[in-house]
Amino acid sequence: MMLRKRAWDMMRDDFPTVRDDASLAEAIRVMRESMKETPDNQAVVVLNRNDKLVGVVTIWDLFRAVKSSVLKDEYLHDDGEVDWDQQFANACLICTQMRLDDYMVTEPTLLKPNDPVLLVLDSFLKKKRAWALVEEGGRIMGIVYATDVYREMTRDMVRAFM
Template sequence: MLLRKRAWDLMREDVTRGVRGENLIFLLRRMQAAIERDADNHVAVIEDSHGHYLGVITMWDVVGYFEKQIFQRDELVDFEHADWDKAFATACRLSCHIGVEKLMRQHGVPCLEPTTPMILILENLQRDRRDWALVREGEKILGIVLKTDIFQEIGDEVLQVF
């Protein structure tokens, strides 16, 4: 099984997608809907208008961005007496109209070929301490493999043996 199953067998095609130039608020809605369906599905692929891969945004990229925006507020200099609710609301108002490229990551994104065997996927995810990898063919993203997909596959196999 570990050599027989490939990335294309394990991947899910329901990747959240965004387009260059799109406002972050619209992508956030789709990301939240994906996370509600499956908490591990927290990655959005950003593409150009032709569907070519440009980068990714994860929920941690969004959280980190908002954290930076909140702590950049001048009114938070006095940590003890700061109005955190006001700072968060201001950061939200100012940030939700930015383009997705502002948060998009292009480097260090885990990508697999569709034919990558499951044993190598597992090894790469564990080595890099990742819980997901994109399945990419040229400039197109075909899908995503999540750690839960691998666990499910291994669990099904183990339960069949017993």
């Protein structure tokens, strides 16, 4: 059964998006909101005004951005008194001004809806990414996460073990 699955079968067609002129703070807000429904969501698709793909901001990209503005090394190794609450508030203000351009994946893995699950799995392993976009006719139709493939794959494996 698993080998008959396609990207279409495992993709999520309800995925978070932001416009390419959004701030880092907006991407963080959108990802947090989407995690209420799907806690394992880890990406926000970035689209232009014509709904064309610009890139993807992942949870790892957000970590990198927050580290560069919030967790600066100069503060982490400071022997003096640091007002961490004030430092965090300042960093949050910086995040509202930061653009996504420097923190997004601009060449995401693109799959076709009919791509077999083995191709999906292969793309995860080759790119070392736990997600891929499903695209058809220049339009993003959905996103497939490694967790979705894992759940599907292990469901069949567990049945085979019995």
